[in-house]
Each structure stands twice: as structure tokens, then as C-alpha cells.
Amino acid sequence: MKDIVRGWRHIPQRYNLIGSKCLQCGEVFFPMRVICPKCRRKGKLEDIKFNGNGKIHSYSVIHTPTDEFKNISPYPVAIIELDEGAKITSQIVDCDTEDIEIGQEVELVFRKIRAESDEGVISYGYKFKHKK
Template sequence: MKEIVRAWRHIPQRYSLIGSKCSHCGKVFFPKRVLCPECRSKGDLKDIALKGEGKIHSYSVINTPTDDFKLIAPYVVAIVELIEGAKITTQIVDCNSKDVEIGSEVELVFRKIKEEGDDGVISYGYKFKLKE
């Protein structure tokens, strides 16, 4: 039951990129924060809808994954710097890992994250793909 409650509570973060922008220093963060990690200002953070576009800042190709991800290996995990300035760790999908480069432009997509339980409940969330 705890997992169901947690899943429902995290739905806004799974299906949209909502970050925080500090009214004091102007920095943008994802996920949302209540305290600015840059200037330590508290309570001056406003929600901001992130556009879901950016560039690959760094990446790694995972060839030997955990059991949960064996079926999709090899796959790419990257740190993407969004156009608003926030950085996000995400999987890069729908491409050959050899096509991924630092500086490649990417865009938000929604994909299957995992399938849970005997009923096969599918959880979706954000990932990124190379821009065409």
C-alpha cells in the first residue's frame, strides 16, 4: 500500500517537468526545492514549468545493468542541461548509443519506466531523446 501512496504523490513530477526558480538569485532547479541550494534562500522559490529541451552535459553507456534493466542494455544515462539552466539525470532513448555526444540537443518524451505486480501496472515517466 505504501508504494501506491508514494506513486500517486509523485505523479506531478513523473508527468511534467516542474522545477523551482529562486526569486533571490534567479537559479532554476529540478526537482522542485523549498531551499535554494545556490544562495540558501528559503521561501523565495517559485514553481516553473520547464520546456523539456536542452543539451547533453555528460553521459555514460550502461552495458552491465542491474537485473531490472537487463532487457534494455546497453542504454544511455545522461546529465542534461535544460535551456532554463537546471540539470537533470535521465535516460536517453530511441537512439543508438554511438550517436550520443556531449552537446547533442535533446527533447522530453514520455516512456514506460517499469511494470509492477501481477496485474502488470505500467508506470510512465520522462526520458529524453535526441532532437531530429
């Protein structure tokens, strides 16, 4: 039950890709922060909603996943540099692993992550796909 309450509390961040921007140094971060890692306590942060577009900065293909993700392996996971400058780690979907290249433009999509068998709760989250 605790996870369900935590999930509902974080819905805006989960479905809108919200991070933080430091008004002192201009750095942007994902996930949201309460202290700027660059300025430390000197920085003042505000929420920023990312547009969901970016480029593949680096990637790897997972061939030996945990039991929870064996049914989708192999699958690519990438570091995405968002248009606003923050970097985020995410799965790349809707493509063959051979078609992924560093520098490719990608866009945010929301997909099913897993279904909790005991409670029947379906978890959704962000992933990225090639931009058309």
C-alpha cells in the first residue's frame, strides 16, 4: 500500500517529466532536486517541465536482464540528453537494437513498465522512441 500512496503523490513528475533548474547557475537536472549539485546550498531551484525531446548520448543493449524483464530482452537502454540539457537514462522502444545510433533524435513516450500481480496495479513510466 505504501508504494501505491508514493506513486499517487509523484504522478505530476512521473507523467510530465519534471526536473529542476537552478536559478543561480542555470543547470537543469532530472529527477527533481532540492539542492543544486553544482552550487550546493547557494542555488535556488525551480521546477522545469521538459519538452520530452532529445538525442541519444550513449546506449547499451541489455542481454541478461533481471527476472522481471526477461520477457523483453534484449532491450536497449540509453542516456538521453534532453533539449534543455539534462541527461536521463531510459529504455528505447519501438525499434530494432541494430537501428540505434548515438546522436539520433528521440521523443518521450509513456508505456507500461509492469503489472503487480498481488494488487493488480499497472505501473507506467517514461521511455523514448526514435523521433519521426
